[in-house]
Amino acid sequence: MTGTPTFGRVALIGLGLIGSSIARAVKAQHLADELVATDNSPAVRARAREIALADRIADTNADAATGADIVIACVPVGACGAVAKDIAAHLKPGAIVSDVGSVKHAVLKDMAGQLPAHVHFIPAHPVAGTEQSGPDSGFAELFVNRWCILTPPDDAAPDAVERLRSFWRALGANVETMGAEHHDLVLAITSHLPHLIAYTIVGTADELEGVTESEVLKFSAGGFRDFTRIAASDPTMWRDVFLNNKDAVLEMLGTFQEDLSKLTRAIRRGDGEALFDHFSRTRAIRRGILDIGQDAASADFGRPHSGLPGKS
Numbered sequence: 001m002t003g004t005p006t007f008g009r010v011a012l013i014g015l016g017l018i019g020s021s022i023a024r025a026v027k028a029q030h031l032a033d034e035l036v037a038t039d040n041s042p043a044v045r046a047r048a049r050e051i052a053l054a055d056r057i058a059d060t061n062a063d064a065a066t067g068a069d070i071v072i073a074c075v076p077v078g079a080c081g082a083v084a085k086d087i088a089a090h091l092k093p094g095a096i097v098s099d100v101g102s103v104k105h106a107v108l109k110d111m112a113g114q115l116p117a118h119v120h121f122i123p124a125h126p127v128a129g130t131e132q133s134g135p136d137s138g139f140a141e142l143f144v145n146r147w148c149i150l151t152p153p154d155d156a157a158p159d160a161v162e163r164l165r166s167f168w169r170a171l172g173a174n175v176e177t178m179g180a181e182h183h184d185l186v187l188a189i190t191s192h193l194p195h196l197i198a199y200t201i202v203g204t205a206d207e208l209e210g211v212t213e214s215e216v217l218k219f220s221a222g223g224f225r226d227f228t229r230i231a232a233s234d235p236t237m238w239r240d241v242f243l244n245n246k247d248a249v250l251e252m253l254g255t256f257q258e259d260l261s262k263l264t265r266a267i268r269r270g271d272g273e274a275l276f277d278h279f280s281r282t283r284a285i286r287r288g289i290l291d292i293g294q295d296a297a298s299a300d301f302g303r304p305h306s307g308l309p310g311k312s
Ligand code: NAP
Pocket: 013, 014, 015, 016, 017, 018, 019, 038, 039, 040, 041, 044, 061, 074, 075, 076, 077, 079, 082, 083, 100, 101, 102, 103, 125, 126, 127, 128, 129, 130, 131, 132, 133, 134, 135, 234, 237
């Protein structure tokens, strides 16, 4: 056990895929003296008690946060401000307050102003997930060998940032730090736009005339199937992502549409060389992802579970 960091009392607010995965990993790694958790859904709280997701399931966000050393909001991006408001008066001096939202600038704006000056607010985004939701969908290995991006405000205390970094490293993640706006731009192209394209293509196939629904399903292994998995992602979470990362997504969407127009023109003109060059370039990008170990059997979605890292 030597070398294992302990983080005192850890509080998790929101027990869906991400919150319940953190809970399972914290328990598996014995990272907290006490793990307290809550959710605004009574059904989720009842289920969390049933499967003993934490040492204690609190009935309110305020109760969960009281006396905690680290509080992590694991709720949709649009709910982060409300959580900060609920817990603000109950936080102990020196506590670290964080989140896991897929958008960072909006979360920073919504939470920072609500929190007292005597806590350390350090937003975070574990870049790991599946298309599942709810307390039963989480697993302790979700973050292993995935990146967690911290976006500390300029005046964040370095030792608090370091503490949160070691928390995520203990969950198996690699940790990187960057500005919130840069995070939102990077994630717009690597995550938000791909989800938007998947949501679009699955909707388009659903409305097609001339190709039956049963044909779409039967021949889905031709590529469509991979999009359906992404397009099954949680509607609340993704609504909030697009509402809160509007500028970066629109900027990337503009560039994407220009590139799509170039490929459309190449197809219309029968320009095989342009198509071949483009596909060769993208194949090299895929190989680059494999080379740095960020591939999983079926993207990040439904990847097989690997073990948590050793504890020393
Ligand atoms: P999820 O499975 O839908 O769970 C979210 C939970 O938070 C739900 O049980 C929800 O309850 C609860 N909640 C909502 N508002 C609340 C509030 N004000 N107070 C307390 N609990 C509240 O979502 P998730 O997939 O874990 O995502 C959570 C966060 O992680 C999001 O910000 C998302 O952007 C981020 N994230 C997700 C992924 C992913 O792949 N899923 C990956 C990285 C980061 P109700 O259902 O009753 O509202």
